[in-house]
Amino acid sequence: MTFQDHNTSTGHLLIFLEDWLVTLDMLLFFILGLFVHFVFFGSIFDIYFTSPLVHGMTPQFTPLPPPAKRLVLFVADGLRADTLYELDENGNSRAPFIRNIIMHEGSWGLSHTRVPTESRPGHVALIAGFYEDVSAVAKGWKENPVEFDSLINESKYTWSWGSPDILTMFAKGAYGDHVFTYTYDADSEDFGAHDVTKLDTWVFDKVKEFFHAARNNQSLFSKLNEEKIVFFLHLLGIDTNGHAHRPSSREYKDNIKLVDAGMKEMVSILEHFYGNDGKTAFIFTSDHGMTDWGSHGAGHPSETLTPFVTWGAGIKYPQKVSAQKFDDAFLKEWRLESWKRQDIHQADIAPLMASLIGVPFPLNSVGILPVDYLNNTDLFKAESMFTNAIQILEQFKVKMTQKKEVTLPFLFIPFKLLPESKQLNIVRKARSYIKQRKYDEAVSLCKELIHLALKGLSYYHTYDRFFLAINVVLGFLGWTSYAFLLIIKSHFNLTRGVNKEVKKPSHLLSCSCIAIGVFVAFFLLLQDCPWTYYIYCLLPVPIWYAVLREFQVIQDFVTLLLTVPPSYFVGYLLVFILGIEILVLSFFYRYMLTAGLLAFAGWPFITQLWTRAKSISLSWIFFSLLLAAFPLMPVVGRKPDIFLVMGAGLLVLLLSLCVLTSLIKRKDSFINEELLLHLFQMLSVVLSMCVTYSTHSSLRKKQGLPLLNQIISWLILAFSLVLPLLSPTSLFERLFSILLSLMSTYILLSTGYEALFPLVLSCLMFVWIQVEQETLQQRGISCKQKVTSVRFTCSTDITQFRQLYLDDVRRAFFLVFFLVTAFFGTGNIASVNSFDLASVYCFLTVFSPFMMGALMMWKILIPFVLVMCAFEAVQLTTQLSSKSLFLMVLVISDIMALHFFFLVKDYGSWLDIGTSISHYVIVMSMTIVLVFLNGLAHLLTTKKLRLCGKPKSHLI
Ligand SMILES: [Zn+2]
Numbered sequence: 001m002t003f004q005d006h007n008t009s010t011g012h013l014l015i016f017l018e019d020w021l022v023t024l025d026m027l028l029f030f031i032l033g034l035f036v037h038f039v040f041f042g043s044i045f046d047i048y049f050t051s052p053l054v055h056g057m058t059p060q061f062t063p064l065p066p067p068a069k070r071l072v073l074f075v076a077d078g079l080r081a082d083t084l085y086e087l088d089e090n091g092n093s094r095a096p097f098i099r100n101i102i103m104h105e106g107s108w109g110l111s112h113t114r115v116p117t118e119s120r121p122g123h124v125a126l127i128a129g130f131y132e133d134v135s136a137v138a139k140g141w142k143e144n145p146v147e148f149d150s151l152i153n154e155s156k157y158t159w160s161w162g163s164p165d166i167l168t169m170f171a172k173g174a175y176g177d178h179v180f181t182y183t184y185d186a187d188s189e190d191f192g193a194h195d196v197t198k199l200d201t202w203v204f205d206k207v208k209e210f211f212h213a214a215r216n217n218q219s220l221f222s223k224l225n226e227e228k229i230v231f232f233l234h235l236l237g238i239d240t241n242g243h244a245h246r247p248s249s250r251e252y253k254d255n256i257k258l259v260d261a262g263m264k265e266m267v268s269i270l271e272h273f274y275g276n277d278g279k280t281a282f283i284f285t286s287d288h289g290m291t292d293w294g295s296h297g298a299g300h301p302s303e304t305l306t307p308f309v310t311w312g313a314g315i316k317y318p319q320k321v322s323a324q325k326f327d328d329a330f331l332k333e334w335r336l337e338s339w340k341r342q343d344i345h346q347a348d349i350a351p352l353m354a355s356l357i358g359v360p361f362p363l364n365s366v367g368i369l370p371v372d373y374l375n376n377t378d379l380f381k382a383e384s385m386f387t388n389a390i391q392i393l394e395q396f397k398v399k400m401t402q403k404k405e406v407t408l409p410f411l412f413i414p415f416k417l418l419p420e421s422k423q424l425n426i427v428r429k430a431r432s433y434i435k436q437r438k439y440d441e442a443v444s445l446c447k448e449l450i451h452l453a454l455k456g457l458s459y460y461h462t463y464d465r466f467f468l469a470i471n472v473v474l475g476f477l478g479w480t481s482y483a484f485l486l487i488i489k490s491h492f493n494l495t496r497g498v499n500k501e502v503k504k505p506s507h508l509l510s511c512s513c514i515a516i517g518v519f520v521a522f523f524l525l526l527q528d529c530p531w532t533y534y535i536y537c538l539l540p541v542p543i544w545y546a547v548l549r550e551f552q553v554i555q556d557f558v559t560l561l562l563t564v565p566p567s568y569f570v571g572y573l574l575v576f577i578l579g580i581e582i583l584v585l586s587f588f589y590r591y592m593l594t595a596g597l598l599a600f601a602g603w604p605f606i607t608q609l610w611t612r613a614k615s616i617s618l619s620w621i622f623f624s625l626l627l628a629a630f631p632l633m634p635v636v637g638r639k640p641d642i643f644l645v646m647g648a649g650l651l652v653l654l655l656s657l658c659v660l661t662s663l664i665k666r667k668d669s670f671i672n673e674e675l676l677l678h679l680f681q682m683l684s685v686v687l688s689m690c691v692t693y694s695t696h697s698s699l700r701k702k703q704g705l706p707l708l709n710q711i712i713s714w715l716i717l718a719f720s721l722v723l724p725l726l727s728p729t730s731l732f733e734r735l736f737s738i739l740l741s742l743m744s745t746y747i748l749l750s751t752g753y754e755a756l757f758p759l760v761l762s763c764l765m766f767v768w769i770q771v772e773q774e775t776l777q778q779r780g781i782s783c784k785q786k787v788t789s790v791r792f793t794c795s796t797d798i799t800q801f802r803q804l805y806l807d808d809v810r811r812a813f814f815l816v817f818f819l820v821t822a823f824f825g826t827g828n829i830a831s832v833n834s835f836d837l838a839s840v841y842c843f844l845t846v847f848s849p850f851m852m853g854a855l856m857m858w859k860i861l862i863p864f865v866l867v868m869c870a871f872e873a874v875q876l877t878t879q880l881s882s883k884s885l886f887l888m889v890l891v892i893s894d895i896m897a898l899h900f901f902f903l904v905k906d907y908g909s910w911l912d913i914g915t916s917i918s919h920y921v922i923v924m925s926m927t928i929v930l931v932f933l934n935g936l937a938h939l940l941t942t943k944k945l946r947l948c949g950k951p952k953s954h955l956i
């Protein structure tokens, strides 16, 4: 140690810190990198996915007698609005009972749901009045991520019948034992397997039994005659039929008829039980719709438009109107033009139900009471609306107080549109309007207050977002610069000879970094921040310390840059930025890959490659253009075409014949065993073609998968990993052998055009190797060997540490681009998630998620392996060290990750949200995946197995 004279403890600490940082080797760097990326990943859950719910509000209810004593809620799961309202081919309604209600008894409209259009968020919006937050993404999908209040919890008693998934959700959140659920057993799998309408008839039967039994059960009878009670009938049949047969099917439509008839019966039983006392309110709706192809979750109108029909106590009778203005043409289609349609948002149903039976509005509800549905005095409407406004204002106040408490007073920026004075003002004014019987004015003033309070709620909900995002971005930039500096430091001989006495960074830097760290920690401590905030805010400090202490390197690099003509510099920078943006965009639009490949095709013209090597350039252009066609085709599995798979197999055979003849011609000593190996591999390609063909034709005839085919498939898969290791290690022969083996497996896993993809990709890769050899010669670097004579060897990497050139950056970029192409060339993330069963039919036909997942994974990996093996060859011929390559890929992928950090979505369907998160994860883990892929490629290309253990003399 050279700093022994500093005896103070801080001195020791600093020395230790410096030493530690100086001896930071690749392993530490790797671990550190992992940690940093975990933090970056975790940060999105604190920034984007936090629960908006607050607790601690007081319940609010209207101080007037409610119109209804009890409420019946029918939810037909997965029912589309149009299928219910429209008339069938003969002009008859599928739901005559509901249509009769619309025309003679109640009010109707469309309920607009929000994405994700799933059962759980739909029911939460209906019954609890808020749109479920995406923090559910972070905290698991099934359990209640947060405690919430609901209509069912506020009711005196609730009886519910239906699916266990939905009912238990609200029973769990309710306090006390006033919620009774009756569910069928979720585990008994064949329940309703043949006829899912049983799910609905079960509910109707149980309700019938229930009311029958109630007549002889004194305690139940008295409970049923209480006020503020709810009956909730959850009907799952329509959703299940829709998934199984699609909404246009006979089954789906017949199920609607069944539900309609069942409801008619239920209503008459109830009215009979209560002696037609006119104190029952009815609501019929659904949690979400369904697409034409039988799915839901996203934001298509067929999924977000659900029916809403209500009648009974407190509800307006049908209103005849002469003309109604709506953007859509539904009214005409459904022949309902003359009955007033009133659309609502799904969460508005909760306050409506609460005001009908006179219970407090659910505490977290953000619904706005649809007063136009109410058949009541103007005073009641105004008072209810006032209650609604106060209830939402309460949430706003609690949220603001919470934020204010944890923020330093001088840093707190309140929501400007709704200061305390304004709140008081509006509330006072609304009260006085009600006193003066100016009810309409009161209602509109309350609506204004609600809108402001809702805006304020979202303002405070995203209050920390900006601050946290800045810290994460600082960390990202610091980390990327650090990786960049490492590349410069170890590979450019910038500083060589400039100054031998390495300047130790001044203690000023370390001291100020520690001071900043302490200051930040103290600042966070004062604000009572969660522990994760400390990590996000403190992490940039050591990272930037590590960057700034390399001040000398930065200075040298800048001096070097200044010697470059500015136009060059700006040009290169622009090309780099453009390249990165194309990569980022290709995650969303596959055709961007086509654009990139077209640019690649034009690349030889810019360099001198065209003049030097015409034939190589031409084949580069040809294969780039050919590969560019793939991202334009539909994703895998949409159009199965077995003949394209056969075509791919034939092309492989043709190619291997050409290679074989050229090899025999070139080498007099072409050894029998190698010839045998080649022939064996060609045979396996032929076999896999036969197996694929016969399997698909036998499945088409519904004869199942022949056992022989299955055995051969697995054998080919097993051999494909071993056979390349038997081939000679000379560059082309080994690569070709790998291609043949992987292609035979890929053909087995293909159903259409994608079988051609690895073939075209590897052709381009072969040309790439040649091209890189050419560019190297262009630079005047002597090339010791011709490509054809290069052999893969185990110790390729450590040999020479040569300087890095700009070309190496391009090579790294090409690699990343080809890897992205290998991934998105034939599909997108969504198509990866959805298993296309047809592609594993040659291996198994029984449903086994794990095995199928593994096979699909291998299918996705094959193009990657081909690219990596080719790159192994490029690395070998250009003598680029793996370390610097990984660092360059790290820089590229982190710049991309920063893009995706801002593109994380906290709204939309689960699929949208999940996809945005997986984009972020994919680019961040790119480097790690690359390390493993590189290892695999290294093994595949350099390892040589010998049969029978006898050494071969020719292999030296
Ligand atoms: Zn549902």
Ligand SMILES: [Zn+2]
Pocket: 078, 119, 239, 240, 243, 296
């Ligand atoms: Zn469903």
